[in-house]
Amino acid sequence: MGCTDSKDQAQTPTTQGKIHGVPASANCMGPLLLGMDVGAAKLETCNLMEGAHMKPEFIKMNAFHQVPLLEEADGFALGESNAILRYLAAKYAPELYPADPKTRARINFALDVCGDTLYSKWLLVVCPVQGFRGPHEDLNKARDDLKKVMDAFATTFIGGKSGKFICGETLTIADYKAMPYLWALMQPVCEAQTGVKLSERMKTYVEDVMAAVKNNEMLKSAGGWSLAEHIASKKDALPDAQGVVVIVGEPGEKCIEPTKGPAKAEEKAAKVHGVPMSCNALSPILLAKNAGIGDIEMCNVMEGAHKQPEFLAKNPFGLVPTFEGSDGFCVGESGAMLRYMAGSYLKEVYPAADPKVTARIDWAVDAFASAVYPKWAKIVPPVMGFQPWASPEEQKKANTELADALTMWATSFLDSSTGKYVCGDTLTLAEYKVLPY
Ligand SMILES: N[C@@H](CCC(=O)N[C@@H](CS)C(=O)NCC(=O)O)C(=O)O
Known part of the structure; x- marks a missing residue:
């Protein structure tokens, strides 16, 4: 691709x-x-x-x-x-996934946010309503956490700019990805049981995307199984969140405008803001160094450097790693910055000619982030002193879950008969992603 x-x-x-x-x-x-x-x-x-x-x-x-x-x-x-x-x-x-590198980076930033940073908070609010999890454990915290990421989402992708969609006037796959999560939040039963309401700006965004998506009816009607029907059917499953209203998806004052164009030619001074002991940051740092385009820029997260206004202007989510090109172009989420750097400076690790090969790399990268990393995060950070150990029983469960997740990943992507790496004997983006962990 x-x-x-x-x-x-x-x-x-x-x-x-x-x-x-x-x-x-x-x-x-x-x-x-x-x-x-x-x-x-x-x-x-x-x-x-x-x-x-x-x-x-x-x-x-x-x-x-x-x-x-x-x-x-x-x-x-x-x-x-x-x-x-x-x-x-x-x-x-x-046309829904344009080749323009900066547009594509913005799309991948939004896709990864929806699949990870936003989804991990969204599910704690919405899945209990749908009955896919037990009742809310700490609804106040879940609402506050969702508000933080949804506001950052609005600031980064929706608010303040011209154009209806994440990339301006053009509908992209980022809109296909984001809209269903927002549509679920807008359902009256979800609003009533969680006290979470989508901001007016985000509601307009959802309506604009719905109008552009031909088969949008499937969100409303699918023999009782559409998002709208399923959530409506849970009307009496949980009590209403009495009197609480938390508006989510309010853009901040300094929104990020969509940028187009190629990555800076002959880049030598790109920065990957992060810390070298963070595996999330190491993947893009290694790629930047191997491509010869830049290096780590230390961001002292212990002192809260990632929550300072100058950092938030680069990435409103306040997360490292964050990529910053020497032309000022910034992108967050490690998967998105890996794809941006590889697509522009190290094409051989992310070949585009055969969509099936690219898709295999994408699947390997995304499955590691979504299925393996959350299990890994219960094992290695306690060893590094970043978080307390769980109880012995919970730790045992976490160990087994990580082993299972790694087995699933290896079964899917490492076939020793076809070569050393995810795509045979050619090193790809997937190895950059996985190696540090
Ligand atoms: N990161 C995955 C998440 C997929 C996911 O969580 N799927 C759930 C249903 S919403 C599932 O299949 N659960 C069954 C299971 O994990 O066994 C994606 O975006 O495709």
Whole structure:
């Protein structure tokens, strides 16, 4: 993917693939809506309640036993919603994932935020309403945490700029990804039971994206299983959050404007803000150094340097790593900065010619971030003194979960018969991502 930007290079689907999933899952809806809109895939219901995702035939396609999963007519299977979105757009609708490096970096920043930073807070608010988790454990904290990331999301991607969408006037896969999570928050039962309300600006954004997405009806009606129907059906499952209203998604004063254009030519002084003992930061630091384009810029997180106004102007989420080119272009989320740097300066680690190869790298990177890292984070940070150890029983559980997650990753991506790395004998972005952990 990557090198094509023109509509006439888009393929027309000749066969229909399947998106295994459920419309009540916000994770599934982005890829499903895109698959349907471009005519490349339709829903194949995977009944999680009945354990369809644990059946051998499903595990064979996705060792992580998760939906969404794309299955094409030739048997090609692809997991992770963001990997599916990139792949479908690259093949069938390149205009939704333009090759322009800075636009693409912004899209990948938004995709990774939605899949990780935002999703990890969103699920603590919304999943109890949907019955996918037990009742809220600490709703006040969950609301406050969600507000922080949603406000940063609005500041970074929505507020203050011209244009309706994350990248301005053009709809992209970032909008397909973000909208279903926001749509869920807007549902009256969700509002009533959580006390969380989407800001007016974000509601307008959702309406604009809905209007641009052909198959938007699926968010409202899917035989009782759409997000709207599913949340409405939970009306009496939890008590209402009496009298509390927390508005989320309010843009700050200094919003980030979308930037277009190539990465700086002959870059030598890019900075990756971070600390070298952070594995999240090490991946992009190593790539920057190997590409010869820059180095680490120490950001003293112990002293709160990442929460200072000058840092927040670069990345409103206040997170390291953050990439800053010597032309001032900034991007957050390690996966997004890896893709930006590789796509511009080290193309051989992120080849674009064959969408299936790119998709495999994307799946490996995203699955590590979503399935392995959260388990790793319960084991290694206590060793490093960054967080207390859990109780012996919990620690034992955490150890087993990490072992399982690593086995799933190795089963999916390391086949010793085909070479040393995720893509045979050629080093890729996936190795940069995984190695530090
Ligand atoms: N990062 C993944 C998350 C997918 C995910 O969490 N899927 C849930 C349903 S919403 C699932 O399949 N759960 C079943 C399981 O983990 O066994 C993605 O974006 O595709």
